[in-house]
Amino acid sequence: MTELPLVLLHAFPLDARMWNAVREPLASHLRVITPDQRGLGRSPLPESDREPSLEDAARDVVVLLDRLELDRVVLGGCSMGGYLAMAVLRLAPERVGGLVLVDTKAAPDTPEAAQSRLDVAERVGREGTGTWLAEANLPNLLAESTRTRRPELVETVREIIESQPPAGISWTALALRTRPDSLALLRESRVPTLVIVGEEDPITPVEAASEMAEAVDGATLVVLPEAGHLTPLEDPAGVVEAILSWYPATHEK
Template identity: 65%
Template sequence: MADMLDLPLVLLHAFPLDSRMWNDIREPLSQRARLITPDQRGLGRTPLPVTSREPSLDDAARDLVALLDKLELEQVVLGGCSMGGYVALALLRLAPERVGGLVLIDTKASADKPEAAENRHALAKRADDEGIEGWLAGQLLPNLLAESTLGSRPDIAETVRDLVESQPAPGIAWAARAMAARPDSAGLLPGADVPALVLVGEHDTLTPYAEASAMAEALPRAELVTVPGAGHLTPLEHPAAVSGAILDWLG
């Protein structure tokens, strides 16, 4: 296995955002590693392929394998926030030999409970029927950001709102259905014998500390870091803390 410091760092964005969510941590991370931040299928600048297959994050993982092949990268340090973490785990299942390290940010290994999956399907149907303008950002913001962020940092809330509202509705619907269908990945973790960093916002209610702690305990070589004062989107809420934790972990 290559030395982790020699490997590119791939970061996969959260739902329903795109790779611009990493803008505030690009500079410090790029000084240490080759940083790759793709938009996932149907979001940002990446089109949604025409397919008759049911939405599955396995296809998003295959997209990533194709990207790594195109870039001639045999192995990377793979990170993801929220949905990006789910895709990272899907790739760990599909092609574990491509993963030389893991950075799991505000995400979880467990599958959706039935109520959560139903909510995702309802969101997808509404996106299909109405588009996303005027409702999606407002519905999601209270869970994406910490209460203190929403109350005292309107610039962050506005950035997230703009990111959400710039996404194509079909991509939103596809991603919501794919997340609802994802399997439980907890069983993968004990076999992932690579350095791992698990980051979680102190006030993350969507993927809380208990989920992060469970992943860190199951991974053989994991470090767990809590980001004080942050909610579910730590790289946007406290970028210096997130980039600092990643850089410390990289050594």
């Protein structure tokens, strides 16, 4: 038996540094790959006349797997990373040997959420990211108890957000607002699936996580107490334990 590598896709508006606290504990058991997504962190934003789309970001992931000569992986993602993992499953299901869906949901944006993302893209175009993007997102990204008791973690998240390239933030916001509903995709999926959610997640709440877990036959749902939307930062030990307890041992094809 050979464990498939684990690819972890980060949340918006962050980069792969959000996995720092879980990367080493997981890497002592598995091969772990944590790429920055296009236009964020250290990943460039390709020049293109195409409308921003998660399908293009999914192609980036497939290109990465090709470059690393990985036929199949377990694909994990937090929030936007979960949306992207589902986009890869839609685009190239043969490359996905398992799913780890962390603080994410299968539903598309509501009209209000889609408008909010458009507003973000337009404001970033006018003002850059500055300090406003972090201030607008922090209350929803971290549980109230986290923000109160762990100011150092709040500052870490703030620094990651404020370091993001404005063009990448704008592209991603526009790509996210047009993503399709993925619940039917999950229902048709036959891959082992783990769903992790913070008990206090206001963006993708426990109900949304339960809906995904119920859609996939045999899926495992783990709810982490006293954590919000960024469980890999707020409860890294809980995330690591959940992944290692579940991780499917499979033969690589």
